Amino acid sequence: MSDAAERLAHIRATIARAEADGGRISGAVSLVAVSKTHDGVAIRPFLQVGQRVFGENRVQEAKGKWPELRHEFPGVELHLIGPLQSNKVRDALALFDVIETIDRPKLARAVADEIQRCGRQPRCLVQVNIGREGQKAGIDPDQTTALVDLCRQQFHLPISGLMCIPPAGLDPVPFFRQLAALAKELALAEISMGMSGDYLQAIACGATSVRVGSALFGPR
Numbered sequence: 001m002s003d004a005a006e007r008l009a010h011i012r013a014t015i016a017r018a019e020a021d022g023g024r025i026s027g028a029v030s031l032v033a034v035s036k037t038h039d040g041v042a043i044r045p046f047l048q049v050g051q052r053v054f055g056e057n058r059v060q061e062a063k064g065k066w067p068e069l070r071h072e073f074p075g076v077e078l079h080l081i082g083p084l085q086s087n088k089v090r091d092a093l094a095l096f097d098v099i100e101t102i103d104r105p106k107l108a109r110a111v112a113d114e115i116q117r118c119g120r121q122p123r124c125l126v127q128v129n130i131g132r133e134g135q136k137a138g139i140d141p142d143q144t145t146a147l148v149d150l151c152r153q154q155f156h157l158p159i160s161g162l163m164c165i166p167p168a169g170l171d172p173v174p175f176f177r178q179l180a181a182l183a184k185e186l187a188l189a190e191i192s193m194g195m196s197g198d199y200l201q202a203i204a205c206g207a208t209s210v211r212v213g214s215a216l217f218g219p220r
């Protein structure tokens with residue numbers, strides 16, 4: 001087996017065990033392979049062994065490598081997991097199947113308008129600044145309900161879930177629990193949380209997708 005195949009098999013097996021341990025249905029947790037900073041040469045081995053769901057944090061970077069890879073490997077689902085500026089919305093919607101980083105009314109409106117214009121309908125998640133960190137992207141937890149309501153009622157922008165990145169250096173579990181509780185309150189099915197260092201805890205707290213980069217691709 002190649003390195004890529006081995007790492008992928010290992011992570012998939014670990015996820016499957018965590019699903020079983022948590023009493024979750026097998027396949028309940030989707031693996032988003034975070035390929036940011038890695039080029040086509042590094043990504044191709046994962047596509048060759050069947051991985052189809054990938055995450056990128058920059059629109060411009062993704063635009064440079066994914067059209068060709070998608071052409072080679074049908075069935076790719078690409079997630080935008082980094083901040084989105086309103087002036088990049090058109091490019092983002094042309095490329096991404098899932099936008100995980102809706103975090104303010106202006107952006108939600110721009111995405112809704114572009115969906116109307118281009119007819120593509122990505123799944124959209126709201127990013128929550130779950131640790132209420134000053135510099136961090138994401139909507140404040142206390143304003144999340146209002147933003148989701150605004151998206152649903154004013155913009156007719158369906159929101160399918162919530163995403164978060166807990167503060168670095170703290171136990172992520174309380175933050176994962178808060179995000180899961182918020183998603184439940186809002187009847188949102190998708191919960192995107194957990195990265196290379198904490199995806200097992202995230203699954204135990206109810207994640208439906210985990211975003212794993214360095215554990216698959218190696219250090220950046």
Ligand SMILES: *Cc1c(COP(=O)(O)O)cnc(C)c1O
Pocket residue numbers: 034036057081082165194195196197211212213214215
């Ligand atoms: C880079 C990144 C990840 C993956 O991080 P790893 O620690 O490499 O697994 C997950 N989510 C987001 C939003 C990221 O930017």
